Amino acid sequence: MGKIISIANQKGGVGKTTTAINLAASLAILEQKTLLIDADPQANSTSGCGFDPRNIKVSLYECLIDSVKAKDIILETDTPNLYLLPAHLDLVGAEIELINHPNREKILSQVLEELRKEFDFIIIDCSPSLGLITVNALTASDSVLVPVQCEYFALEGLGKLLNTIKIVQSRLNKDLEIEGILLTMYDQRLNLSNQVVSEVKRRFENSVFNTIIHRNTRLGEAQSLRQPIIMYDAESKGAVNYLNLAREILQKNGLTALSAEETLPEEQGNNVNENLN
Numbered sequence: 226m227g228k229i230i231s232i233a234n235q236k237g238g239v240g241k242t243t244t245a246i247n248l249a250a251s252l253a254i255l256e257q258k259t260l261l262i263d264a265d266p267q268a269n270s271t272s273g274c275g276f277d278p279r280n281i282k283v284s285l286y287e288c289l290i291d292s293v294k295a296k297d298i299i300l301e302t303d304t305p306n307l308y309l310l311p312a313h314l315d316l317v318g319a320e321i322e323l324i325n326h327p328n329r330e331k332i333l334s335q336v337l338e339e340l341r342k343e344f345d346f347i348i349i350d351c352s353p354s355l356g357l358i359t360v361n362a363l364t365a366s367d368s369v370l371v372p373v374q375c376e377y378f379a380l381e382g383l384g385k386l387l388n389t390i391k392i393v394q395s396r397l398n399k400d401l402e403i404e405g406i407l408l409t410m411y412d413q414r415l416n417l418s419n420q421v422v423s424e425v426k427r428r429f430e431n432s433v434f435n436t437i438i439h440r441n442t443r444l445g446e447a448q449s450l451r452q453p454i455i456m457y458d459a460e461s462k463g464a465v466n467y468l469n470l471a472r473e474i475l476q477k478n479g480l481t482a483l484s485a486e487e488t489l490p491e492e493q494g495n496n497v498n499e500n501l502n
Contacts, residue, residue, distance in 0.1 A: 227260075227344040228478060229337060230404050231366040236382045237353040239374045240409035243444055244470075245350035246273040247463070248370075250453030251471035253307035257345040257480075260299065263312035264333075264362050265352040271311040274302045275451045284313040288336045289361075290322055295336050296343070304456055308344070320357040330397050333361035355389050363390065364397040368404035373425060375411045375418040375437075380425070405477075407470065409438040436470040439463070 232245040242265065249261040263270035264285060268278035287293040288310075300309045323329045340347060349366065351359045363369060369390060373379050394401050406429050412418045426433050439462050447457035454463040475481040 227258075227341045227347050228368070229341070229347040229349065229366045230474075231349040231351055231359075231362045231369045232372065233351040233359060233363065233369050233386065234372055234383075235353055235355045235359075235386055236378075239372045240407075240438060241353065241372050242267075242269045242273065242350050243448065244370070244372050244407060244409065244438070244467075245270055245348055246448075247444070247454050247467040248470055248474075249346070249348040250304045250307055250455050251464075251467045252346050252348075252474070253304050254455050254468070255471055255475065256306065257471075257475070258306050258308075258343075259346045259348065260308045260310060260340060260344045262310040262337075262347060262349045262362075264316070264349050264358055265312060266314055266317035267352070268312040268314065268316075270350040271309065271313075272451055273448055273453070274300075274304075274307070274309045276300060276309065276311060278311070278313055281311045281313045284311045284316065285336075286313055286315040286319055289316075289319050289332050295340055304453055307453075316358070323357055329357060330360050330364050333358075334365040337365050355386065360389070360393060360397070363393045363401060366398070366401060368402040370404040370407055372407045372409045372438075373421075374409050375415075375421040377417065377421075379421045380428075403432050404474070405434045406432050407434050407436070407438065410440050411437045412440045434470060434473055436466060436473050438466045438470070441466075 232241050234241050245261060249259045253259040261270055271278045283293060283298045288295050295310055300311060302309055323332060349362045351362045406425060408422055408425060441461060441463035443458045443461035444454050444463040447454040450457060454461060454467060458464060
């Protein structure tokens with residue numbers, strides 16, 4: 226039975242979609258059959274996996290609104306073991322169309338019910354909002370991973386997200402857990418980045434992943450070429466970071482023993498410029 230993890234933060238620009246794409250791809254490379262669900266109307270996860278959203282005719286929208294079976298529209302990506310349930314701009318209208326549905330918060334749970342047994346992991350890229358689609362994702366998930374950027378307003382809005390998670394836990398999904406808080410866009414040269422890391426770890430302690438995602442131009446380049454970083458430059462710091470995150474999640478879920486030898490050093494792929502490559 227596969228585990229469903231939502232990647233959520235209503236604050237934009239925190240590396241949410243980057244994390245969804247590259248975590249899913251890293252799990253797939255580690256031989257976990259993985260489905261990435263694009264639940265964001267911007268469809269950036271869809272394009273980031275090599276598909277043009279303008280050419281997508283049937284998407285998550287049709288699954289939610291027209292009861293199209295998800296297994297019939299899943300796309301196979303160029304990354305081994307990685308599959309995609311795509312999004313389209315039409316998804317932006319789904320919240321309005323679902324507003325009067327009697328079971329509106331649990332539609333996605335019903336869509337994913339038949340897919341659990343087909344995949345080891347299902348990763349949901351949520352939109353940067355706390356609307357009905359995001360609530361659907363949290364209701365359908367076993368856990369939620371929260372990206373937090375190492376910048377001045379890092380904790381802004383995080384309390385609101387955690388409160389939404391508590392509401393979902395109490396009313397819709399009592400088994401929902403915090404998979405972890407992921408620090409992103411870290412630049413070790415900046416005192417501010419180090420201060421944010423210290424503050425987040427102080428406030429949330431064991432909920433924070435050991436892995437930290439560094440600022441890395443290779444990640445942006447990979448996105449512009451519609452590839453996960455592991456397929457674009459497997460030795461870059463970004464690829465190393467996300468492989469380590471995938472290994473940490475596997476260890477946390479009892480799926481592998483993570484030894485020091487298995488963990489890739491954070492310095493790998495950093496021979497040229499500490500912050501650029």
